[in-house]
Amino acid sequence: MSAATPAIDIARLRKVYGRTLAVDDLSLRVREGEIFGILGPNGAGKTTTVECTEGLRRPDGGSIRVFGIDPYADRRRARALVGAQLQESQLQDKLTVAEALRLYASFYPRPADTEALLSRLGLTGPRNTRYKKLSGGQKQRLSIALALVGRPRLVIFDELTTGLDPAARRESWQLVRDLRDDGVTVLLVTHYADEAERLCDRVAVIAAGRLAACGRPAALIAAAAAISGEGQAARSTLDDAIVALTTGRLTDPTAGDALSAALCTGEL
Amino acid sequence: MTTALTEPARPRRARQRSAFATLVATEATLNVREIVPLLWGTGFPVALLAVMGVFSSGPDKSLGGYSLVASYEPVLIAFSVATFALQGVPVVLAGYRERGILRRLNATPVGAGRLLAAQLTVALTLTLVSVAGIIIVGRLAFGLPLPGQPAGFCLAVALTAAAMLGLGLLVAAVARTGRVAGAVSTMLFLPLMFFAGLWTPQATMPAALRRAGDDTPLGAAVAALQHSLSGQWPSAASLAVLAGYAAVLGLLAWRLFRWE
Numbered sequence: 001m002s003a004a005t006p007a008i009d010i011a012r013l014r015k016v017y018g019r020t021l022a023v024d025d026l027s028l029r030v031r032e033g034e035i036f037g038i039l040g041p042n043g044a045g046k047t048t049t050v051e052c053t054e055g056l057r058r059p060d061g062g063s064i065r066v067f068g069i070d071p072y073a074d075r076r077r078a079r080a081l082v083g084a085q086l087q088e089s090q091l092q093d094k095l096t097v098a099e100a101l102r103l104y105a106s107f108y109p110r111p112a113d114t115e116a117l118l119s120r121l122g123l124t125g126p127r128n129t130r131y132k133k134l135s136g137g138q139k140q141r142l143s144i145a146l147a148l149v150g151r152p153r154l155v156i157f158d159e160l161t162t163g164l165d166p167a168a169r170r171e172s173w174q175l176v177r178d179l180r181d182d183g184v185t186v187l188l189v190t191h192y193a194d195e196a197e198r199l200c201d202r203v204a205v206i207a208a209g210r211l212a213a214c215g216r217p218a219a220l221i222a223a224a225a226a227i228s229g230e231g232q233a234a235r236s237t238l239d240d241a242i243v244a245l246t247t248g249r250l251t252d253p254t255a256g257d258a259l260s261a262a263l264c265t266g267e268l
Numbered sequence: 269m270t271t272a273l274t275e276p277a278r279p280r281r282a283r284q285r286s287a288f289a290t291l292v293a294t295e296a297t298l299n300v301r302e303i304v305p306l307l308w309g310t311g312f313p314v315a316l317l318a319v320m321g322v323f324s325s326g327p328d329k330s331l332g333g334y335s336l337v338a339s340y341e342p343v344l345i346a347f348s349v350a351t352f353a354l355q356g357v358p359v360v361l362a363g364y365r366e367r368g369i370l371r372r373l374n375a376t377p378v379g380a381g382r383l384l385a386a387q388l389t390v391a392l393t394l395t396l397v398s399v400a401g402i403i404i405v406g407r408l409a410f411g412l413p414l415p416g417q418p419a420g421f422c423l424a425v426a427l428t429a430a431a432m433l434g435l436g437l438l439v440a441a442v443a444r445t446g447r448v449a450g451a452v453s454t455m456l457f458l459p460l461m462f463f464a465g466l467w468t469p470q471a472t473m474p475a476a477l478r479r480a481g482d483d484t485p486l487g488a489a490v491a492a493l494q495h496s497l498s499g500q501w502p503s504a505a506s507l508a509v510l511a512g513y514a515a516v517l518g519l520l521a522w523r524l525f526r527w528e
Contacts, residue, residue, distance in 0.1 A: 054375050056528075076377050084375040089368030094301040099294060105277070106290035107378040113277045120273055150376070151274055175273065182274045 005068050007032045007154050007185040008053055014061030015048050022048040024209040025062070032067075032153070035176060035186045037200035037217075039193060039242055045209040046189050047087060050158055053187070054084050066154060080108060083152030085143050087159050093132035097123050097142055100131065101149055108150030121145050121175075137168050144175070154185045161195060173199050193239035203238070207246035220245070287378045291386035299356075299390055309351035310398035313344040314405050321410040332471035334498075337410050339469050341402065342493035346428060346464045346486045348398040352391045353432035354453050354460075358439035360387060363446025371528045380527050388433065395429055416499025424492035424502050427510035431485040434517030441524040463487035482506065485513045 008030035015023040023045040030036040038046050051057045052064055055071035055078055064071055071078040091100055101118065105111035118124050121141045126134060134142065140163070147155055160176070161169040176186050176199055190196055196203045197217045204214040213220055217238050224241035285293070299306060317340065324337040331339045361384065364370050370380040406412035415421035435456065443449035462468075463481035470478055470490060481487030488509035492502035 056371065056374055075379075079375060079377040082375075084372075086368060086372055086375060089372040091367075091369065091372075092298055092364075094298055095294070099297070103290050103294050104376065106285060106287045107376045111277050112273070113275045116275045117273070146372075148273055151276060178273055184274065 005032070006030055006065075007034075007067060008036075008187065009065040009068075010049070010053070010062070011064075012062035013049065013052060013059050013064060015045075015052060015057065016060050021209055023052070026206070026209070026211050027062075028204050028211060028214055030185060030187060032185050033180065033183055034201040035180050035188060035199055037196035037203035038187065038189045038206060039191065039196050039203055039238075040206035040212070041246055042191065044206045044246075046206055047158060048209075049206065050156055050187065050189055054082060054086075054156060055079060080150065081153045083147035083150055083155045085147040085155075085157045085160065089143070090139075091131045091142070094130050096128050096130050097134070097138075098127040100142060101145055104146045104149045110151055112149050112151050114149065117145050117149060136163055137165070140164060140168075144172075148179075152184065154187065155179060156187045156189070158189045160188060160190065161192065169195070193237065193242050197238040205242055205245050212245045213241075288382055288386065291378075291383055292389050295383075295386045295390045296393075299394065305351075305356055306394070309348055309356065309394060310401060313348045313351075313398065314401050316347075317341065317344050317402055317405055318409065321406075324410065330472060331469055334471075334494075337406065338412055338497075339465075339471065339494075341406050341412060342490045342497060343461075343465050343469070344402055345399050345425070345493055346489045347461060347466065348402065349395050349425065349428050349489070350432050350457060350460065350464075350486060352395045352398075353429055354436045354439070354457055355450075356394075357387060357391050357433065357436040358443060358449040358453050359446050361437070361440035362443045362449035365440075365526070365528060366445045368528070374527055391433075392429060399425060413497070413499075415497050417496040417501055420496035420501045421493065423507070424489065424496050424510075427507060427514060428485070428489040428493070430514035431489070431510045431517065434514045434521060435485070437521035437525065438517050441521045441526070460484060460486045464490045483509060485510060 006029045008028075010026060010028050013023050013026040014021075026045070026049060038049065040046050048057065052059050053066060053071060055075040058072045066078050067081055069078040069081070071082070095103075098114070098118070101114045105114050115124075118127055121144060123138065123141055123145060126138055129138075131139070131142075140160075144157075144160070147157070157176070161172050164172065173195070176188065179186055188196070188200060200217060202214065202216055203220065205212040205220070213224075215223070221238055221241045224244040317337065320340045321337040324335045327333050327335050328339075361370075364383070370383065373380040373383050403412075403414065407414055436453065439449050439453050439456070443452055463484040464470075464486035465473070465481075470481065470487070473481065478487075482491065482505070488506040492506040492510065495502045495506075
């Protein structure tokens with residue numbers, strides 16, 4: 001695991017849908033082995049950024065490398081290294097849990113042990129249950145299992161815990177930490193700041209298609225509190241920082257840019 | 269440390285199937301679980317052939333010299349081909365796209381194209397099984413002759429399947445949901461089967477209607493199948509009509525199809 005090749009290297013990414021600029025001049029680097037969060041309001045361009053990283057969309061400008069591989073041009077090679085849990089993707093109603101996992105295992109050269117994966121995700125009981133009959137939480141755990149069955153070096157979770165109850169959220173967090181302990185890089189898209197604050201080594205805040213800030217959660221909180229002049233860093237949360245960074249409630253309008261530049265290039 | 273999350277599978281057993289074989293097996297299993305469309309495509313034409321056979325009473329001048337059951341055999345073959353290609357495939361594919369299944373496949377090294385190929389493999393296999401079923405039941409139960417021009421018959425079936433799949437994929441390309449695809453394909457299926465002669469055999473249609481029907485895919489299909497069943501080579505005109513539909517519809521579907 002050389003520090004030289006980042007897990008994800010996004011440089012000046014631009015993506016346009018018709019007349020809408022979804023992502024504009026966005027650059028960030030995710031190091032191998034870290035849990036990296038992408039935060040921001042709805043429609044900020046989080047999912048577009050992630051879909052470009054997964055090779056599902058072709059960037060209109062800039063470049064993306066995943067472990068040094070172009071995920072769109074060289075998608076076969078890149079996708080063998082990346083496990084994805086997509087937003088709003090379902091399975092066939094009449095496919096059972098075990099069948100789905102076996103099917104996805106066949107897509108990868110060195111798949112995980114499907115039995116171990118089923119039991120780790122608490123899916124041994126409903127293993128012969130059809131997708132349609134699964135509860136929301138079981139469906140979510142199955143989509144996590146499918147993201148992991150190829151033994152990826154990078155896992156991308158798009159709204160991992162949306163719709164889960166508090167206990168299930170905590171279980172998902174532990175799973176993400178276990179993945180990191182196994183050396184897997186995790187990219188976590190979320191709009192829960194508390195989740196990112198507890199879990200992520202670093203976060204990027206995206207607003208209106210641009211990078212608003214990037215760095216360790218604690219550093220973002222401190223910097224945002226300092227800049228907005230509230231001086232209550234001790235009691236501020238990442239939530240406060242994000243609101244400050246994405247709604248322009250900063251005393252100095254150029255401070256946001258200065259902050260993001262400092263945090264993204266520096267070794268915070 | 270390696271937890272259950274990243275534990276590798278034990279070394280692959282020799283019997284481990286390839287991704288494509290697993291996709292085909294999965295799609296086949298899912299098709300069998302959707303029992304109603306399966307019966308509609310295979311059981312229904314065979315049952316209808318049996319009913320025709322019971323009421324059939326020798327060659328009939330008004331049916332162009334064929335018995336009732338013989339005149340319906342090519343119609344039911346066309347019915348079976350159209351059921352899988354036009355009613356089955358588009359509903360499944362548009363549904364898969366609607367539910368993000370194609371998009372999810374595109375995030376794996378295998379890609380959704382392979383799922384499309386697996387789905388077509390299963391549909392064509394089911395088509396061949398039910399065409400064979402119609403021929404065998406016709407032969408064993410009602411003494412209908414086997415295709416007199418086997419090469420021409422195979423070509424006619426292949427072109428019919430290609431034209432219907434072209435139309436089916438076009439429906440899958442333009443329909444936003446599985447439900448819409450089902451409605452559109454049924455709206456197409458009924459008039460196409462009319463010109464195939466499902467309700468009024470082609471021989472009894474007024475001349476103008478019959479001529480119009482010759483230019484429809486299933487009208488041409490039944491003419492080509494009828495000829496090859498009775499030992500003649502299908503007419504160039506009907507083969508050209510089928511090939512033309514297959515090419516134009518297939519190209520349109522190719523251009524318009526979206527994975528998401």
